[in-house]
Amino acid sequence: MVGQTMDPLLRTVTINTGSQRYSVYIGERLLNEVGRICRESSLSGRAAIVSDANVAAHYGQTTATAFANAGFKISTHVVAAGERSKSFTDVTTLCEDFARQGVDRQSFVVALGGGVVGDLAGFAAAIYYRGIPVVQMPTTVMAQVDSSVGGKTGINLAAGKNLVGSFHQPAAVLADVSTLSTLGRREWNEGFAEVIKYGVICERELLPRLKRPLSPLGALIQRCVEIKASFVEDDEREKKGRRALLNFGHTIGHAIENVAGYGTLFHGEAVALGMIAAAHISARCAGLPAEDLQEIESAIKHFELPTKLPSELSRRRVLEAVFADKKFAEGRIRFVVTPKLGTAALVDNITIKDLEFGLEAIEPSVS
């Protein structure tokens, strides 16, 4: 972890989607407090703690102890690390394991880990007994600033990412900033793709801020959660188009992830590539100024995120994956552009030619 100093504050962001209200707690050494906070959130019964093998090794025991100390029954459920665990096979195994270990209608699920664990365990909680509560405990930058908040859960199909899932808002989110200290450099960096995205679509000041010392990290995470919350509260189920703006960089990013094979590129790495392509498309179709485009690319490079497709990935296959995922109406798709750094718009006039133009920008130069 780069340049972080101790920040003793417990920061709280409250999310109110209309259908549900919950708090996001952000702070140091929160794992130890999770049992107490869950009690205060009116949770009871058994805590079914789901994590992946890596996270369980680091934080499983601390978390289990915190729940036990607060008087909860617990069960633990460990999945393999990595995007491949976001599958029907893993949901099945998890639900059968819940049943075997006595997880019942009165229990709740605890998703301790990164985006994959949050999506998988959140989805299992959404469908087990037709829905039991889930507490999200994100342990990566990406999960803390983005995926743990907002209630989207899901798994992948062969045909595409997150094609199956539920909207299932958490009962609470606990982002323990201390857990980020065990992230590898690549995992740390990939999380900042989503932070850069927030800067691009609604708060351009974030981009210069990311080049200064990040400490206290809790403050940055809090700001990201507030931004995410504003989109989610306004449009919980992505019906009005506003929540869709959060998909900036994701249409092409998802296609890249799919073609590369899930887990080859990290989600944030694919999104970084998708954002560069989307920024070039924005310059061509929506008037994004050249200096704004450069600032986006510069932020991406600052976090050592990729700016060119891996050489084995053909542009044509990425384009085909976009076709498979998106609906073309008269040769045009809906697409999120940024007309000016700090703003975003959902337009429906992006053509195949425009997409090709964007993909050219991330084409590795032939040497």
Next chain:
Amino acid sequence: MVGQTMDPLLRTVTINTGSQRYSVYIGERLLNEVGRICRESSLSGRAAIVSDANVAAHYGQTTATAFANAGFKISTHVVAAGERSKSFTDVTTLCEDFARQGVDRQSFVVALGGGVVGDLAGFAAAIYYRGIPVVQMPTTVMAQVDSSVGGKTGINLAAGKNLVGSFHQPAAVLADVSTLSTLGRREWNEGFAEVIKYGVICERELLPRLKRPLSPLGALIQRCVEIKASFVEDDEREKKGRRALLNFGHTIGHAIENVAGYGTLFHGEAVALGMIAAAHISARCAGLPAEDLQEIESAIKHFELPTKLPSELSRRRVLEAVFADKKFAEGRIRFVVTPKLGTAALVDNITIKDLEFGLEAIEPSVS
């Protein structure tokens, strides 16, 4: 089909759960009208028609033609008939097939079949793209009077029935009474277990009515849907206890189904056994008069439903399955009793001894 005469009326029941409002259409030869009715319900895009092999053979073509004639794109998806199809394996196959056949965010699912197809296709619709609309087209008595209405969808785990699922209200329900003419006698009869249940828990006049000619059948189905609707509207997610009254006979019924192996006994047959046991428990613990108990048993016999457990099923294993499914607090469980025919109550003081007493009543006599 017994004693039915032609009933040209289109009957409609409107369901309003607060979160959603939809209509149940009941009538003859409705399959031909489904495209038009779906258009009028503001559905568009592709209709993904899910049915089982038996139902597809009888009604698949008619339904597909009706959608095509109304200008819908269609795709068809056939699962194996029977309770075993309510599995994660089948949901996975179905969702992958949706993706392959171009079912997208703008599409809707059509569940053409009995309770299994309704539960399975309804659940797939609930989670595909985090939820697309479903139109229920029930083709069995059981599905028309009960499972197609109210939004419960789900699949079975090894550990128990319907342990995984979603609440997903349909966009519309079309109960074509004509389709009941192809039911076998056993399937026909099993559907009346749920009708008898409505009589027991809230409308005792239903029981004598069932012994008179059933025609017009549409009127009886309409009354059942109205009863179901009153419970669902009051308590969509079974939070307040009122919807739980619909589980009369189901606690022991589900245990019997589980122990027998899914598909051995029909759902209605297991519920009939569960109702007899629950009626005896009601006589012991809630003052159900002997003549009311007899009237329940008589209605069950009238539809040739079982009154004794199959000889290979041990009472002990059924009891163990109840233990596995229900939470015992200080040796007592929550259980639906009928203190008087036409009424029901959720009580929490039923003991293991009481359950054993109920199970003795359905024990085959040793010969």
